[in-house]
Amino acid sequence: MTAPLTPPPPPHDDSPHQVRQAPPAAGALAGDGYEQDGPALGTELREAAVITVAVALGGVLLGLLWWWLAPHVPLVGDELDKNWVVYLKDSEGEQAVGVDGTFTLLGLAFGLVTGVAAFLWRRRGGVPLVVALGLGGLLGSLLAWRLGVWLGPASDVIAHARAVGRGVPFSAPLKLSAKGALLAWPLAGLLAHLGLTASFGPRDPEPPYQQQP
DSSP, X not given: OOOOOOOOOOOOOOOTTOOOOOOOOHIIIIITSEETTEEOHHHHHHHHHHHHHHXXXXXXXXXXXXXXXXXXXEEEEEEEXXXXXXXXXXXXXXXXXXXXXXXXXXXXXXXXXXXXXXHHHOTTOOHHHHHHHHHHHHHXXXXXXXXXXXXXXXXXXXXXXXXXXXXXXXXXXXXXXXXXXGGHHHHHHHHHXXXXXXXXXXXXXXXXXXXXX
């Protein structure tokens, strides 16, 4: 009987050219809150919360600018049979349209600025960032609207007419007739950010082309 043949062990390669692959570091996966393909969900949500608050607080500046730049609508009071009535001094004036137009133009400008700023802060974008940009712009518009009305003339026009006297013109309360102007800021911010992301944002690497045998 002959002994079974056993294959010789593979030669041990101690060549200096041998490359050993090191295991991936733990920090490369989740140590610093970022994964290989981008920020982790928790980091994205924190950044989205910061963007929402920062953009919404910009509504204070928008409200101040609207109160300062919006045209005044002149009113006149008159007393008829011991009852006060208030009417427009210039019935064909376009000041009321100018009030809405001023708010809309300011909202578009603020949306453009916040969209560009959000893109420069984090170029990768992401759904939480886009949602935060739109929500923050809407909250900022609401804050600007209420602040401008609060800073503007008194809302009680009858009392104001009695205070200034009969036939004396006074400014109407600051009012936003076209509520659609509240969407100018969030829509402009989203469009600006999405346009910049599509044009200058990072691209996903294309898969390598494999030649067929």
